[in-house]
Amino acid sequence: MRKGQVSVFFLLLFLSLSSASDQKWRKAMMSAYNGSSSSSSMMMNRVGSSILFPIHGNVYPTGYYNVTINIGHPPKPYFLDLDTGSDLTWLQCNAPCVHCIEAPHPLYQPSNDLVACRHPLCAALHPPDYKCESPDQCDYEVEYADGGSSLGVLVRDVFSLNYTNGVRLSPRLALGCGYDQIPGTSYHPLDGILGLGRGKSSIVSQLQSQGLVRNVVGHCLSGRGGGFLFFGDGLYDSSHVTWTSMSQEFTKYYSPGSAELHFGGKATGIKNLIVIFDSGSSYTYLNSQAYQALTLLLKKELSGRSLKEAPEDQTLPLCWKGRKPFRSVHDAKKYFKTSLALAFANSGRRKTQFELHPEAYLIISNKGNVCLGILNGTQVGLQNLNVIGDISMQDRMVVYDNEKQVIGWSPANCDHLPRFKSAYYM
Numbered sequence: 001m002r003k004g005q006v007s008v009f010f011l012l013l014f015l016s017l018s019s020a021s022d023q024k025w026r027k028a029m030m031s032a033y034n035g036s037s038s039s040s041s042m043m044m045n046r047v048g049s050s051i052l053f054p055i056h057g058n059v060y061p062t063g064y065y066n067v068t069i070n071i072g073h074p075p076k077p078y079f080l081d082l083d084t085g086s087d088l089t090w091l092q093c094n095a096p097c098v099h100c101i102e103a104p105h106p107l108y109q110p111s112n113d114l115v116a117c118r119h120p121l122c123a124a125l126h127p128p129d130y131k132c133e134s135p136d137q138c139d140y141e142v143e144y145a146d147g148g149s150s151l152g153v154l155v156r157d158v159f160s161l162n163y164t165n166g167v168r169l170s171p172r173l174a175l176g177c178g179y180d181q182i183p184g185t186s187y188h189p190l191d192g193i194l195g196l197g198r199g200k201s202s203i204v205s206q207l208q209s210q211g212l213v214r215n216v217v218g219h220c221l222s223g224r225g226g227g228f229l230f231f232g233d234g235l236y237d238s239s240h241v242t243w244t245s246m247s248q249e250f251t252k253y254y255s256p257g258s259a260e261l262h263f264g265g266k267a268t269g270i271k272n273l274i275v276i277f278d279s280g281s282s283y284t285y286l287n288s289q290a291y292q293a294l295t296l297l298l299k300k301e302l303s304g305r306s307l308k309e310a311p312e313d314q315t316l317p318l319c320w321k322g323r324k325p326f327r328s329v330h331d332a333k334k335y336f337k338t339s340l341a342l343a344f345a346n347s348g349r350r351k352t353q354f355e356l357h358p359e360a361y362l363i364i365s366n367k368g369n370v371c372l373g374i375l376n377g378t379q380v381g382l383q384n385l386n387v388i389g390d391i392s393m394q395d396r397m398v399v400y401d402n403e404k405q406v407i408g409w410s411p412a413n414c415d416h417l418p419r420f421k422s423a424y425y426m
């Protein structure tokens with residue numbers, strides 16, 4: 001299905017921060033949105049006012065995680081790729097469609113509720129000097145790091161969602177009606193993308209501005225496939241989460257700023273790595289220098305062991321063959337004993353470490369070899385950016401708290417939806 005193993009899926013261009021002042025933003029939001037099912041008592045019950053979605057997929061061989069979202073009136077289901085590396089949610093759309101890619105569901109029939117060009121949500125998708133071609137509509141174009149793109153127009157439509165306490169909500173949210181798509185190198189057979197980034201156009205940010213949920217996104221990707229996604233802050237115990245502040249410098253992405261690579265518990269001197277967390281990328285990427293250092297360290301560790309490089313296995317750039325084919329990462333773990341971590345400096349405070357266990361950077365290919373799931377980002381055009389992809393976020397809860405501007409993680413069993421006490425406050 002997918003060609004090549006390049007699978008970086010975050011927004012590269014066109015998204016720049018809105019220059020609209022806060023004041024203007026708030027005023028516009030108030031006039032544009034009629035808080036649909038919002039009730040202030042709902043916000044008091046934080047567990048109840050989270051929204052939880054089961055997700056489907058895996059790192060290998062599928063290469064993505066998808067979530068089903070019901071949109072429109074009457075609601076129809078769409079399979080969306082969850083992407084914390086971009087803001088805009090869009091669907092392949094019959095506007096009519098100029099270029100659509102084969103999708104699991106019929107094309108979305110857009111509502112006729114267009115977002116105006118001057119609307120702050122539109123401004124958030126364009127550079128500050130953007131000139132409106134027609135004031136009544138908001139044209140957008142998003143381009144992803146894998147070369148894929150979507151071009152279309154912003155519309156508002158009803159999203160059918162449920163709080164974890166069972167209360168239904170059906171807010172009108174802006175989404176892209178994408179009528180001209182180019183598939184990227186990591187093309188996935190889905191209906192569109194669920195943008196969960198830091199920007200104002202993200203679904204969670206829109207829900208927050210209607211007072212429906214706190215602007216917090218979290219996911220738990222299971223290493224055995226599947227997992228869950230949530231909006232709101234009611235489904236985790238904050239005191240069990242390792243938190244690090246979001247960079248105020250790299251505001252386009254969920255970035256804790258710069259990191260240093262640690263190997264065997266020691267700093268390697270490979271530092272100032274600008275790191276982003278991106279659920280739209282299956283694998284993890286390091287820039288050429290860090291990638292080279294890491295592969296040398298691993299090769300040194302493996303020398304003299306019974307693992308042999310297997311260049312004939314093209315699953316990923318670096319694979320090793322064991323004496324017998326491996327069935328799981330667990331079988332191959334004993335060769336990769338030296339601990340690997342990224343240490344974030346976060347502005348002078350104690351360093352937080354994001355540990356990479358073997359399961360967080362290895363896969364077993366269909367040939368039974370063990371392959372390195374950390375790739376050379378420079379090779380795929382990421383330049384100096386380093387990406388923590390799905391492989392390294394498996395089996396932990398990763399939380400992006402846009403209200404406190406922190407990113408956190410904690411070990412978790414992602415095989416089951418979190419348990420919560422349903423409480424009725426209404």
Ligand SMILES: *[C@@H]1O[C@H](CO)[C@@H](O)[C@H](O)[C@H]1NC(C)=O
Nearest residue numbers: 030031032033034035113172
């Ligand atoms: C808000 O609701 C009122 C009354 O229900 C309606 O007249 C108005 O058009 C709505 N505004 C928007 C922007 O949807």
Ligand SMILES: *[C@@H]1O[C@H](CO)[C@@H](O)[C@H](O)[C@H]1NC(C)=O
Nearest residue numbers: 055056066067068079104189
């Ligand atoms: C997307 O997820 C749904 C479950 O939510 C699953 O039934 C479906 O097969 C998945 N679609 C693809 C294309 O992986």
Ligand SMILES: *[C@@H]1O[C@H](CO)[C@@H](O)[C@H](O)[C@H]1NC(C)=O
Nearest residue numbers: 068069070160161162166168
């Ligand atoms: C919301 O809950 C209702 C039942 O209360 C269910 O029929 C519906 O499928 C749920 N919607 C979503 C999006 O989970």
Ligand SMILES: *[C@@H]1O[C@H](CO)[C@@H](O)[C@H](O)[C@H]1NC(C)=O
Nearest residue numbers: 288291292376377378379380
């Ligand atoms: C990473 O990719 C760049 C660009 O293609 C290349 O110049 C460099 O040699 C690669 N690094 C390693 C260690 O393979």
